[in-house]
Amino acid sequence: MKNRSLLMIPGPVEFEPAVLAEMGSPTTSHLAPGFIEAFGQALEGMRQVFLCPEGQPFVIAGTGTLAMDSAGANLVEPGDRALVVNTGYFGDRFGMILERYGAQVTHVRAAIGDCPALEEVEKALSQVEYKLVTVTQVDTSTGVLVDIAALGKLARMYGVLLVVDGVCSLAGEELKMSEWGVDLTLTASQKAVGVPPGLALLMVSQHALESFKARRNPVLNYYADWNNWLPVMQAYEARKASYFATPAVNLVYALNVSLGLILAEGMEARIERHRKISRSCKAAIQALGLEQVPVRPEVAAHTMSAPRFPAGVNGPDFVTRVGRAGVTLARGLHPAIRSEYFRIGHMGSVNLGDILATIGAIEIALKECGYQFTAGAGLAAAAAAINE
């Protein structure tokens, strides 16, 4: 593909050929036996990928934001208190969604590039009674990774629902939903799950489902209401057709293929591959003398990197030059530092070759921008780090 640009943004990402082929196959009825089987398999596969054998999966046409909206609409009743563990742009968004459904929202924040201390979260939880806590496992605006296992323990201790935005992490970062006590994990198809944009995916624990069933007020969003979707998900899993709103037929077929590839690789091997790729990418960034938005390696994601521009390098110009060298990168997203950094997505089907191509293109662009560094230093560091 000589005119292809390697897509290395934090979603959408590069997709496996088998997944793309499935997207291009003839669309069937949503009642066709083949579709019923594929949808049923996809729902079963989701439980394994989310590491939540007893959870209730939902597959809904939409995006990650719809998945967040669905969590908010179904779990929040007017007046409920919600705590947002906020590490960036998507924490702010979750807060707005929860408020829209009538929640009283408190944010626990940290400096940009850091995550709030556990003691701060605990202090907030001990002061008033919250119904739920939301957290972004990897905030795509900062590349900050949060310790979900620790929050799971706190959530259990204080009897609150733990909702994880796993859009930039699920199937790329370690996330043991049941073991860690997570009540709801949500994601979108186009990130580490490896399917083109268009699906909102949720896994809801039995505990969260009970909380939903005990609502006193109707869900304030018709499309997102789990009362409409639950019978549909249960029917397809029992290999029966059902209808509430037309499923994104080709995307569901493609999801089933991608989940199959993920499970064939194995969750542990997949997480380890993301760790290695991330180590390689971050070693290269460091060798080139660039700082990163996450303030410490322990709070840095493995699904993406967020390097800061060196002095004298102009952001938009740099990203355009990397693009001319064959690799598409993303600019900054966090409003407070937007022009100071760029973002590299390395999740899903990413491999070492993709990282080397990306670092090579970054070196070319840095050179063109007049930045002083030892040519090849990033590539050498990336290659050395892969087998550390």
Ligand SMILES: *Cc1c(COP(=O)(O)O)cnc(C)c1O
């Ligand atoms: C991409 C992303 C979203 C939003 O997903 P859309 O599919 O763009 O609606 C939400 N949260 C995180 C962490 C993301 O990375």
